[in-house]
Amino acid sequence: MSTIKKFEKPLGMRDTFPETYEKIETARQIGRNFLRSRGFDFIETPTLEYYDTVGKASAIFDARLFKLVDSQGNTLVLRPDMTSPIARVATSKLLKEKIPLRLAYSANVFRAQQKEGGRPAEFGQMGIEIIGDKSVFADAEVIITAINLIQEFGIESFTITIGHAGVLEGILKDYTENTDQYETLRKLLVERNYVGFEEAVKSFDLPQVKSDALLQFINKATHLTTIKDIEQYVRKNDALEDMIQLSKLIEQAGLSEYISFDFTLSSHMNYYTGMLFEVYAAGSGFVLGNGGRYDGLLQLFDSDVGATGFSLRTDRLLEVLPNKEEQEDSTVCIIFEGHEFSKALELATTFRNNGERVTLQSKDGLLNEEAFTKLFGRVVYVNQEEGQ
Amino acid sequence: MTSELTIAMPKGRIFEEAYQMLIDAGFNLPEEVEMSRKLMIEIPEENIRFILAKPMDVPVYVEHGVADIGIAGKDVLLEQQRKVHELLDLKISKCYIASAGLPNTKMNEIAPRIATKYPNIALNYYKEIGEQVEIIELNGSIELAPMIGLADRIVDIVSTGRTLKENGLVEYEHISDISSRLIANPVSYRMKSERILEIVARLKKILN
Numbered sequence: 001m002s003t004i005k006k007f008e009k010p011l012g013m014r015d016t017f018p019e020t021y022e023k024i025e026t027a028r029q030i031g032r033n034f035l036r037s038r039g040f041d042f043i044e045t046p047t048l049e050y051y052d053t054v055g056k057a058s059a060i061f062d063a064r065l066f067k068l069v070d071s072q073g074n075t076l077v078l079r080p081d082m083t084s085p086i087a088r089v090a091t092s093k094l095l096k097e098k099i100p101l102r103l104a105y106s107a108n109v110f111r112a113q114q115k116e117g118g119r120p121a122e123f124g125q126m127g128i129e130i131i132g133d134k135s136v137f138a139d140a141e142v143i144i145t146a147i148n149l150i151q152e153f154g155i156e157s158f159t160i161t162i163g164h165a166g167v168l169e170g171i172l173k174d175y176t177e178n179t180d181q182y183e184t185l186r187k188l189l190v191e192r193n194y195v196g197f198e199e200a201v202k203s204f205d206l207p208q209v210k211s212d213a214l215l216q217f218i219n220k221a222t223h224l225t226t227i228k229d230i231e232q233y234v235r236k237n238d239a240l241e242d243m244i245q246l247s248k249l250i251e252q253a254g255l256s257e258y259i260s261f262d263f264t265l266s267s268h269m270n271y272y273t274g275m276l277f278e279v280y281a282a283g284s285g286f287v288l289g290n291g292g293r294y295d296g297l298l299q300l301f302d303s304d305v306g307a308t309g310f311s312l313r314t315d316r317l318l319e320v321l322p323n324k325e326e327q328e329d330s331t332v333c334i335i336f337e338g339h340e341f342s343k344a345l346e347l348a349t350t351f352r353n354n355g356e357r358v359t360l361q362s363k364d365g366l367l368n369e370e371a372f373t374k375l376f377g378r379v380v381y382v383n384q385e386e387g388q
Numbered sequence: 389m390t391s392e393l394t395i396a397m398p399k400g401r402i403f404e405e406a407y408q409m410l411i412d413a414g415f416n417l418p419e420e421v422e423m424s425r426k427l428m429i430e431i432p433e434e435n436i437r438f439i440l441a442k443p444m445d446v447p448v449y450v451e452h453g454v455a456d457i458g459i460a461g462k463d464v465l466l467e468q469q470r471k472v473h474e475l476l477d478l479k480i481s482k483c484y485i486a487s488a489g490l491p492n493t494k495m496n497e498i499a500p501r502i503a504t505k506y507p508n509i510a511l512n513y514y515k516e517i518g519e520q521v522e523i524i525e526l527n528g529s530i531e532l533a534p535m536i537g538l539a540d541r542i543v544d545i546v547s548t549g550r551t552l553k554e555n556g557l558v559e560y561e562h563i564s565d566i567s568s569r570l571i572a573n574p575v576s577y578r579m580k581s582e583r584i585l586e587i588v589a590r591l592k593k594i595l596n
Binding site: 193195281287 | 581
């Protein structure tokens with residue numbers, strides 16, 4: 001390993017400079033106001049959690065967790081997601097006060113990076129969780145809130161793809177002969193390796209009917225505009241009924257144009273039990289956010305209430321936000337000479353009361369006055385000659 | 389009009405083969421493309437843009453979404469494990485990855501050394517069969533390694549087996565079949581689904 005240079009940061013850690021900071025903060029404000037207006041309460045959880053609780057429950061691969069040891073010898077993790085800490089606090093405390101809970105968060109999460117030092121290992125997530133409601137209406141609320149939130153940001157070109165863990169499980173189990181085959185196919189779908197899926201199906205020596213059904217399924221089920229198209233592959237069951245209902249609710253909300261169905265959609269997170277979805281927006285090559293029903297996670301915290309939610313990545317949000325006209329909020333710079341300090345203070349207060357940003361700078365403290373004053377929209381000098 | 393589709397293609401023979409496949413699939417592409425030193429080819433008739441990259445780099449462009457789809461060797465996909473969707477086996481430039489070495493040799497018992505251009509594929513393979521090895525990454529002329537005593541085995545692409553033979557090596561284990569694959573960026577796959585699915589459907593037709 002080479003020696004660490006003075007300016008270096010740990011792999012994947014980034015500084016946020018003023019311009020970006022303002023953009024993030026603006027996005028957070030928009031999100032916060034919007035989600036609060038929908039009845040979601042914001043919550044904050046600790047940055048450090050026990051490995052044995054949140055670390056293990058989290059869907060993030062072990063190798064990507066930042067681990068530390070506390071003075072008692074317990075292993076800690078930097079929170080890798082917000083969903084598992086919220087599940088922890090909800091099951092231990094909040095659910096006793098209110099059920100269902102509608103919680104929201106905007107916080108940074110940590111996932112270690114091994115590849116390409118440039119990828120962020122710490123990034124912001126904004127999202128909601130509805131805990132203690134197993135009905136399909138809660139799922140619909142999550143998706144509708146996600147769509148409306150993205151609209152609130154002024155993003156026009158986006159789409160949400162919805163799948164269902166239960167429907168997929170039903171189809172894969174019906175058409176395979178054993179759990180090994182089922183697991184293999186599921187894993188290939190998580191990787192979105194459709195070629196591998198077809199090869200695996202062919203290699204299983206399944207009865208013709210079954211392998212044909214699977215091959216047809218993989219060809220057709222990735223892009224469905226209506227839920228009807230899946231019905232031929234799956235027996236009537238609760239999971240499917242759920243999805244039919246969900247699709248109707250989104251239609252009633254007038255938001256059908258933003259969604260499509262992909263019943264091959266699958267997540268490495270095993271705790272997703274019901275519908276799950278991903279959010280894509282033009283302008284970024286990476287998924288903007290995802291969500292779903294994760295009753296299974298609550299079970300890890302000894303609770304059998306339902307939970308559903310979504311999160312967006314704030315760093316990717318910045319990539320897809322429409323470019324607003326940079327409204328240079330001009331800052332006034334007051335440069336004063338030592339003995340005019342009180343006069344300068346007075347002037348600054350007047351400007352500030354008018355809603356202006358004011359920088360107060362003594363002339364004595366300036367090394368290069370010309371370079372410094374260039375950075376401001378307006379410069380006001382307080383000295384005796386002007387007799388302000 | 390639909391939005392422009394950017395396709396990342398590996399330079400060289402695979403480009404020509406894949407380009408011909410697209411023509412066969414009914415896309416309106418000029419028969420002759422002048423591509424001597426060009427890195428980008430615009431096809432306004434189809435609203436398609438090709439970018440020409442090193443084969444190893446195609447998945448990078450696609451993962452970052454600067455190319456919507458691309459054509460990449462399965463060897464590269466296995467080696468890099470990038471977040472792209474693997475849509476279609478184009479069945480061109482078929483070959484396989486195998487281990488090879490000098491005839492009638494056993495692997496060194498203490499620390500068998502494996503020379504390869506594909507450190508991840510090699511590592512994963514030997515891990516899976518429970519063999520502890522030392523991986524030596526080389527950039528070319530891999531066959532040299534066992535001949536000169538740098539490694540016990542090599543893990544490399546084999547297409548005809550001639551290179552191995554000419555250098556007095558024999559194949560030991562077949563690791564994975566390789567061919568060119570059509571890959572897609574996860575976001576483009578959704579945002580430009582109509583165009584991408586049409587390409588998949590039309591290519592599928594000529595493949596079968």
